[in-house]
Amino acid sequence: xxxxxxxxVEKSLMLIAFSAIFMLFLIAxxxxxxxxxxxxxxxxxxxxxxxxxxxxxxxxxxxAMIIGSLWITxxxxxxxxxxxxxxxILLSEFLPRGITAFLKPTIELLAGIPSVVYGFIGVVVLVxxxxxxxxxxxxxxxxxxxxxxxxxxxxxxxxxxxxxxAVPRSYREGSLALGATQWQTISMVTLKAARSGxxxxxxxxxxxxxxxxxxxxxxxxNAVKIPNSIFNPARTLTTNIALEMGFATGDHRAALFATGVxxxxxxxxxxxxxxxAFGKRK
Amino acid sequence: xxxxxxxxxxxxxGSFQALKNVxxxxxxxMITALIGPSGCGKSTLLRCLNRMNDLIEGVKIxxxxxxxxINIYAPGTxxxxxxxxxxxxxxxxxxxxxxxxxxVAYGLRVHQEMKKIQLSAIVERSLQATGLWDDLKDKLSExxxxxxxxxxxxxxxxxxxxxxxxxILMDEPCSALDPIATAKIEELMLELKKKYTIxxxxxxxxxxxxxxxxxxxxxxxxxxxFNKTGRIFTNPDDKRTQDYITxxxx
Ligand SMILES: Nc1ncnc2c1ncn2[C@@H]1O[C@H](COP(=O)(O)OP(=O)(O)OP(=O)(O)O)[C@@H](O)[C@H]1O
Ligand SMILES: [Mg+2]
Numbered sequence: 001x002x003x004x005x006x007x008x009v010e011k012s013l014m015l016i017a018f019s020a021i022f023m024l025f026l027i028a029x030x031x032x033x034x035x036x037x038x039x040x041x042x043x044x045x046x047x048x049x050x051x052x053x054x055x056x057x058x059x060x061x062x063x064a065m066i067i068g069s070l071w072i073t074x075x076x077x078x079x080x081x082x083x084x085x086x087x088x089i090l091l092s093e094f095l096p097r098g099i100t101a102f103l104k105p106t107i108e109l110l111a112g113i114p115s116v117v118y119g120f121i122g123v124v125v126l127v128x129x130x131x132x133x134x135x136x137x138x139x140x141x142x143x144x145x146x147x148x149x150x151x152x153x154x155x156x157x158x159x160x161x162x163x164x165x166a167v168p169r170s171y172r173e174g175s176l177a178l179g180a181t182q183w184q185t186i187s188m189v190t191l192k193a194a195r196s197g198x199x200x201x202x203x204x205x206x207x208x209x210x211x212x213x214x215x216x217x218x219x220x221x222n223a224v225k226i227p228n229s230i231f232n233p234a235r236t237l238t239t240n241i242a243l244e245m246g247f248a249t250g251d252h253r254a255a256l257f258a259t260g261v262x263x264x265x266x267x268x269x270x271x272x273x274x275x276x277a278f279g280k281r282k
Numbered sequence: 283x284x285x286x287x288x289x290x291x292x293x294x295x296g297s298f299q300a301l302k303n304v305x306x307x308x309x310x311x312m313i314t315a316l317i318g319p320s321g322c323g324k325s326t327l328l329r330c331l332n333r334m335n336d337l338i339e340g341v342k343i344x345x346x347x348x349x350x351x352i353n354i355y356a357p358g359t360x361x362x363x364x365x366x367x368x369x370x371x372x373x374x375x376x377x378x379x380x381x382x383x384x385x386v387a388y389g390l391r392v393h394q395e396m397k398k399i400q401l402s403a404i405v406e407r408s409l410q411a412t413g414l415w416d417d418l419k420d421k422l423s424e425x426x427x428x429x430x431x432x433x434x435x436x437x438x439x440x441x442x443x444x445x446x447x448x449x450i451l452m453d454e455p456c457s458a459l460d461p462i463a464t465a466k467i468e469e470l471m472l473e474l475k476k477k478y479t480i481x482x483x484x485x486x487x488x489x490x491x492x493x494x495x496x497x498x499x500x501x502x503x504x505x506x507x508f509n510k511t512g513r514i515f516t517n518p519d520d521k522r523t524q525d526y527i528t529x530x531x532x
Contacts, residue, residue: 096339097339168376170372170374170376171376171378171379172337173334173337173370173372173376174372174376174377174378174438175378175388175392176334176337176365177332177334177365177369177370177372178365178366178369178388178389178392178441178442178445179362179363179364179365179366179367179369179389179392179393179445180362180388180389180392181362181392184392188388188391188392189378189379189380192378192379192380193378193379
């Protein structure tokens, strides 16, 4: 029999848990309630397939932002995935356990640096560098991609190391005992055995890149125009909301919420994919 | 003929000495069993023969292990090449999480570029040699880690003989298997002996008596006695061997 005290504790914990979930649910409902009417009003096609964004004239096409997000996220992955995976392989397969045990938490700490700091470093160091080297404003897709590529490194490295370290030692021994080199062992056995965890790390990193706002506002230039080179400025879905929410009213405000709906759906899909990848590991 | 000759081999894990001045010779195309109580250093000795102990941090090894008259602990030894010739079967079956085919083809792919047809032929021949072909010929693309345990262990032997090593080291290969599967593996070992030199670590005294030609009895890092298996099991020289064989300790 549970005593009364236990019952009270249990019930109140339940209440707290449920209210937290309920709040998240309310936020989701709120975003959809505010955003979806506009999508219905102007039509989904006009909303996401038109690049005309001029709120004052009642034109709300977010294609430029979708493409901006795509470019910058893809760029972040091009930079972050090889670097992150390389780092994870080095840490898990080559360095002594003791060093890895120290370096891994250190890298995870990098995830805690506020994004405005990353953005600031980008503005001070990276943007002038790109401007001087490659011309253009410097504020660009490239700058956004590099900063985001660095920002997603801790996610990719940390989860990939976990995945690699979860690969049984006996697989590696089996491979080495057949006369495989360490590289062959890593590429033909270890990476294959860890692939779903690694995939999950990439998807989670991608989610972070899609959702990041502050650092991107600071370095990507924010022009509402489909970028046609990596040296062009671009605006992403998140930065669109952040930049205009201060003065948006009426349909304009609804259009920003609708942008939020699109983001919400993208992040949901990424999370489902990541969960699926994680689930397959068993 | 000696396949492997061990001279004055000592091994330390950190400050703990696990092998003490071991001297032994493993005859070509014979089965040699290493027996002894738990923790006496059987696996450690076995893993010295293909330098698997190199993978453990803090291991110090002194002495000589000659494989085909060359000391494998001499500086500059190609460990990868060594392991290609001195393969190992582990206690827990450890097929790769790849298909049956890819498991058997693994060693071949690692060692040379091979045409697909050639590869298939060798995979088939190897599976036939271990008696797995009939059971698995329709399951070549299934994931090996989902096979029954005894098939997994046979597959591990198969992927080894696919690259035709000279020596096969087996560390308690049957300890995870039931008696029927154990009998199958023992039968296979007697068959493989025609082509390969086999060193097997076993806890199972009957197994050592059944399959091996020579036996070595180890105790606390020392090789106490080494002789023809018949002799070890009927009339050992050392009292400690006698005690172990008759089950008085261990
Ligand atoms: N990686 C290691 N680090 C430190 N000590 C170890 C290590 N591996 C083994 N040892 C120690 O070395 C001794 C010999 O171990 P080994 O595994 O060779 O014994 P074994 O005869 O194979 O025993 P078992 O029959 O239980 O498999 C044991 O005392 C063990 O505790
Ligand atoms: Mg052992």
